[in-house]
Amino acid sequence: MEETSKFLSVFTSKAIFLVLVLGFAQVFSFQLIRPSSVQVKSVLKLQSRYVSMCMSEKNAQIPLKVAIAGGGVGGVMLAYALQKKGFDVTVFEKASKFSRFGGPIQLASNALSCVNALSPDLFEQIMARFTFTGTRKCGIKDGIRNKWYSVFDAIKNLAQWYTLPYTGVIDRPDLQEILLRNMKEGTIQNSMGITSYVENADGTVDVTVANGSVVKGFDVLVGADGIWSAVRSQMWGEPSTKPGTCTYSGYTLFAAEMIMDPADEFFKSEGYFDAGYKVYIGPGKYFVTSDVGSGRIQWYAFLALPPDTKARASNLDFLKEQFAGWTNEIHACLSNTPEGIIEQRDLYDRRPSVLKSWSKGAVTMLGDAVHPMMPNLGQGGCQAIEDAYVLTEQLCDVTDKAQIPSALQEYYRQRIVRSAIVQGMSRLSSDIIISAFSTPFNLVEFMEKGGSYEYLKPASIATWYLQPFLPLIFYAQFSYLYSFTPSPFDADVISKLVQASLERNKREVAKVYDTLRENSVTYFTAKTMSFMRFDKLTGEYLKIGDAGDFRDDKRAFGTASE
Numbered sequence: 001m002e003e004t005s006k007f008l009s010v011f012t013s014k015a016i017f018l019v020l021v022l023g024f025a026q027v028f029s030f031q032l033i034r035p036s037s038v039q040v041k042s043v044l045k046l047q048s049r050y051v052s053m054c055m056s057e058k059n060a061q062i063p064l065k066v067a068i069a070g071g072g073v074g075g076v077m078l079a080y081a082l083q084k085k086g087f088d089v090t091v092f093e094k095a096s097k098f099s100r101f102g103g104p105i106q107l108a109s110n111a112l113s114c115v116n117a118l119s120p121d122l123f124e125q126i127m128a129r130f131t132f133t134g135t136r137k138c139g140i141k142d143g144i145r146n147k148w149y150s151v152f153d154a155i156k157n158l159a160q161w162y163t164l165p166y167t168g169v170i171d172r173p174d175l176q177e178i179l180l181r182n183m184k185e186g187t188i189q190n191s192m193g194i195t196s197y198v199e200n201a202d203g204t205v206d207v208t209v210a211n212g213s214v215v216k217g218f219d220v221l222v223g224a225d226g227i228w229s230a231v232r233s234q235m236w237g238e239p240s241t242k243p244g245t246c247t248y249s250g251y252t253l254f255a256a257e258m259i260m261d262p263a264d265e266f267f268k269s270e271g272y273f274d275a276g277y278k279v280y281i282g283p284g285k286y287f288v289t290s291d292v293g294s295g296r297i298q299w300y301a302f303l304a305l306p307p308d309t310k311a312r313a314s315n316l317d318f319l320k321e322q323f324a325g326w327t328n329e330i331h332a333c334l335s336n337t338p339e340g341i342i343e344q345r346d347l348y349d350r351r352p353s354v355l356k357s358w359s360k361g362a363v364t365m366l367g368d369a370v371h372p373m374m375p376n377l378g379q380g381g382c383q384a385i386e387d388a389y390v391l392t393e394q395l396c397d398v399t400d401k402a403q404i405p406s407a408l409q410e411y412y413r414q415r416i417v418r419s420a421i422v423q424g425m426s427r428l429s430s431d432i433i434i435s436a437f438s439t440p441f442n443l444v445e446f447m448e449k450g451g452s453y454e455y456l457k458p459a460s461i462a463t464w465y466l467q468p469f470l471p472l473i474f475y476a477q478f479s480y481l482y483s484f485t486p487s488p489f490d491a492d493v494i495s496k497l498v499q500a501s502l503e504r505n506k507r508e509v510a511k512v513y514d515t516l517r518e519n520s521v522t523y524f525t526a527k528t529m530s531f532m533r534f535d536k537l538t539g540e541y542l543k544i545g546d547a548g549d550f551r552d553d554k555r556a557f558g559t560a561s562e
Helices: 003-029 035-055 075-086 109-119 118-127 153-162 174-179 228-235 313-324 328-335 379-396 399-438 443-452 458-481 492-512
Strands: 064-069 088-092 103-108 137-143 148-151 166-170 194-199 205-209 212-220 220-223 247-259 274-280 285-291 296-303 345-351 363-365 520-525 530-535 543-545
Touching: 064 075, 064 205, 064 212, 064 313, 075 088, 075 109, 075 174, 075 379, 088 212, 103 109, 103 174, 103 379, 109 118, 109 153, 109 379, 118 174, 118 492, 148 458, 166 174, 194 220, 194 228, 205 220, 220 228, 228 247, 228 363, 247 399, 274 328, 285 328, 285 399, 296 313, 296 399, 313 328, 345 399, 363 399, 379 399, 399 458
Parallel strands: 064 088, 064 220, 137 274, 220 363
Antiparallel strands: 103 166, 137 148, 194 205, 205 212, 247 296, 247 345, 247 520, 274 285, 285 296, 520 530, 530 543
C-alpha cells in the first residue's frame, strides 16, 4: 500500500508539472485562444512572411569580427549565417580535421523554417539529402504486446496546419559538409579549440587556443563548444573538469544502425516506408527505432543505470536480457546488429539557466553549451539552429560596437524562455516514460485472469488511464515546438519535396537491399560513413562501400519559399 501511494504521488506530481509546463508554453506561443483556425493561420503566415522578408533583407551594418568556439552543427550554422550576412567569422574547432563521421540528426519543422529563413538555397541543398519521417506513422508502442499505444498524429497534422515542411533526418556529416562548402575557405581553424579568453578594456576579445597561441581582436565570441563548454566554464566560474555543473540524467543510451531484409520480422506490421519512428514502452526502460534513410534503421535503448556502468562481456547479450519477453521487433533489431558496433554513452544535461545570463560583455553562448537536452524530442540541434537564427538577427541590427553587449543580452532574453521550456519538456518526457510508464493495464486480460493478472500494478493502471489524454498533450507539445516559424512555405512545394525525397530514398534503398546476403548482417557505421557486412559464419567484417556509393544525388525540387 505504501509503495502504491508513493508511486501515485510521484506520477501525479510529474504529470501535473508536465501539464503546467505545457500550459505555460501555450501561453507564450499564443495558442490557448484561437479566434478561428483560418484567421490564426493567416496571421501566422503573414507574420512569418514579414519576419522572413525582414531577415532576408538584413545584412551586417558593420562587419563585426566574430570568433566561434566549436565546429558542431550549431557553431557551423551560426558561422554560415553570419558570413552570409557580411560578418568576418572564424570557427575554432578542437578536432584535427573535418571527418565524415557521426550519426543522423533530426531537423524538426521549426528548425527547417529557420534554415529557409536564413537561406532558401541552403534549405534546398539540405532537402537533397533529407529523409522525411514526420509524414509516416510515428508514436508509442506497447513493448510487450507490440500494439500501438499512442500515435503522434500531431507531428504531421500540425506541420500541415502551420504549412511547414515535415520533420525528418539528415546525416550530421552531410549537414556539416553542405554548410562548409557554402562558406569561405579557411573559416574553420582545426586543432585550435578555444581554452580561455580575455575581454579587453576596448571591448574586444582575445582567445587562447589549445596550442597556447593567442588570437586577438575579436568583437564577439560565441561559445558553441558543447555540454563541456570551456567558454561557459570561464564565464560562470564553473569547474572545468567533467561533469562540472552538468548532471547525470540517470539514463544511459545504447545505439546502432543496421539494415534488415524487407521480409524480416521487424517489418511484419509496418514496412520500411510505413513507419517513421517507434517508441516501445515497458517497465523501467524503453526502446526506440527510426528510419534514417538509405534502408537504415537506427535503434536506441534507454536504461536507468548508474553512470559509468559499462563493464560487461557483451552489450548485445546484456540488451537481449534486459528486453527479454518484449516484442520480436526489438529482438529483430538486436539480432541484426553485430556486437562490435553497439555504442553506449551516459546522458548528461543541466538545468535551464534562468538565473544566469548566457551573455556577458562581448561573449555569449548557444546550443548545448547552455541548454543541453535529452534526445526524446529531437530538439537539441533544432534549438541550436533557432539560437543561430536569433543571434544573427540581433547582430545584424548593431550599428555601433558599443551596442554589442546589449544586443547579446537581447538575444539571451529572446531565447531563454523558449529554450528552457523545450529543455524541461525533453527531460520530463524521459522521466515519465521510464519512471512512470509501464506495460499498460488491459481490462479484457484482467477479466480473464482476475487477481493474478500481472499488470494489476499502479504504473500499468496509470499508463492505461493516461492513454486517451496523450494525444492532447502531444498536440500541445508540438504546437509549441512548431510555433517558432520565421519562414513561409507553400503547401504544393512541400508536397513535391516529400515526393522527391521518397522517390530518391526508394532508389537508394533498392541499391542497399541488393547487398543483403544470407548468413550475414549488413550495417552502417557512422565512424567511417560506410556500409559494412558481418559474416555470421566466419566472424569477418567486410566493407561494402561508402555512403556516397549508394546515393542518388539529384537536386531536390525547386525552392522552398513562396
